[in-house]
Amino acid sequence: GQQVxxxxxYQHVQExxxxxxxxxxxTTLSNIQWYKQRPGGHPVFLIxxxxxxxxxxxKRLTFQFGEAKKNSSLHITxxxxxxxxxxxxxxxxxxxNFVFGPGTRLSVLP
Amino acid sequence: xxGVTQTPKFRVLKTGQSMTLLCAQDMNHEYMYWYxxxxxxxxxxxxxxVGEGTTAKGEVPDGYNVSRLKKQNFLLGxxxxxxxxxxxxxxxxxxxxxxxxxxxxxxGTQLSVL
Numbered sequence: 001g002q003q004v005x006x007x008x009x010y011q012h013v014q015e016x017x018x019x020x021x022x023x024x025x026x027t028t029l030s031n032i033q034w035y036k037q038r039p040g041g042h043p044v045f046l047i048x049x050x051x052x053x054x055x056x057x058x059k060r061l062t063f064q065f066g067e068a069k070k071n072s073s074l075h076i077t078x079x080x081x082x083x084x085x086x087x088x089x090x091x092x093x094x095x096x097n098f099v100f101g102p103g104t105r106l107s108v109l110p
Numbered sequence: 111x112x113g114v115t116q117t118p119k120f121r122v123l124k125t126g127q128s129m130t131l132l133c134a135q136d137m138n139h140e141y142m143y144w145y146x147x148x149x150x151x152x153x154x155x156x157x158x159x160v161g162e163g164t165t166a167k168g169e170v171p172d173g174y175n176v177s178r179l180k181k182q183n184f185l186l187g188x189x190x191x192x193x194x195x196x197x198x199x200x201x202x203x204x205x206x207x208x209x210x211x212x213x214x215x216x217x218g219t220q221l222s223v224l
Contacts, residue, residue, distance in 0.1 A: 009150065033212060042200060043153065045212035088152060090213075096160065097143060097168065098213060102152040 004091055006101035014109050019076040021104035023089035030074045030092055032072045034063060037103070038085040046074075046087075112136055116201050116216035123191045123223045132188040133201030135152050141204045142184035143168075143213070146175060146197040153200065159184055191223045 002032040005024045011021050023032065031050045035043040039083060043060050047056055049065035056063045060083075077085055086103040114135045123129055133142065140161050155168030157172040159178040169173050173195060176185045185205075188195060202213040 006152075035213075042215040042217050043202075043213070044215070048212065096166070097141075097155055097158045099155070099169075100145075100153040102150060 004099055004101035006089060006104050008104055009102065010105050010107070012109065013079050014079060016078050019079050019083070019106055021074050021087050021089075021106075023072045023074075023101050025070050025091055027070070029069045032065060033090045033092075034072075034098060035087050035088045035090060035097070035100075037088065039087075043088060052105045076106075079106070081086055081108050081110055084108050112138075114201055114203055114214050114216035116199075116219050118219060119217065120220045120221070123188075123221065124144065125192060125223060127135050128187070128189050129191065129221075130188075131199055131201075131218060131221075133186070133203075134182055134185045135184075135203040135214070136182060137203060137214065138203050139203035141179075141206065142178065143202045143204075144174070144186045145200045145202065146170065147200060147218075148197050153214070156186065156199075169171070192224045195221065197221060197224045 003026050007022050023084045033048045034046040039042045047063050052069050054065040054068045060077045064073045088103045089101045090098045117132045143158040144156040147153050153168050155166050156174050157176040159165045162181040165176045177185045199216050200218050201216040204213050205211040
């Protein structure tokens with residue numbers, strides 16, 4: 001079945017530093033979604049990428065979809081303590097459900 | 111608008127006991143899902159439903175059963191709980207994945223099996 005890999009598993013940064021998490025798939029994706037889960041909370045949708053090479057920005061967050069549509073990245077510029085949480089990528093599975101990556105847990109030290 | 115509601119929020123079971131987790135959504139979504147979340151393993155799909163009266167197996171279905179008798183409800187049952195089923199369970203719903211719609215998650219159920 002489909003497998004989604006994410007690296008790194010954990011990332012500790014000083015507040016103000018940048019952060020990047022990478023998502024890689026074994027198959028060519030029709031689209032990819034990103035979710036954020038705050039500690040003790042539930043996953044919340046951030047964004048969806050559909051087109052090859054697509055780049056989308058949400059304030060300090062930049063999302064990118066690879067040219068081959070097999071990988072994606074999430075970059076946070078100048079992290080803040082409010083960015084703490086686990087970031088998941090998710091890929092659609094034959095239009096039936098979603099397969100999630102293992103997530104990257106981000107800690108931000110003030 | 112409540113969105114996706116899960117009950118209960120916490121539960122402790124003894125090995126061999128049974129229980130049912132309830133998920134209700136008020137967004138008229140067609141698709142509903144049950145995921146479990148374990149440390150370092152992300153979210154793994156247990157079962158899902160593409161419409162009222164239909165269910166399908168996900169990645170880790172063993173030891174669980176589900177039912178979707180009404181469009182707004184999706185029940186997850188554990189017939190004989192095992193310690194390996196200690197986890198956080200999330201229910202989610204979406205309009206139609208083929209339309210690339212996002213998932214809406216409930217707040218989760220923390221289940222401990224002793």
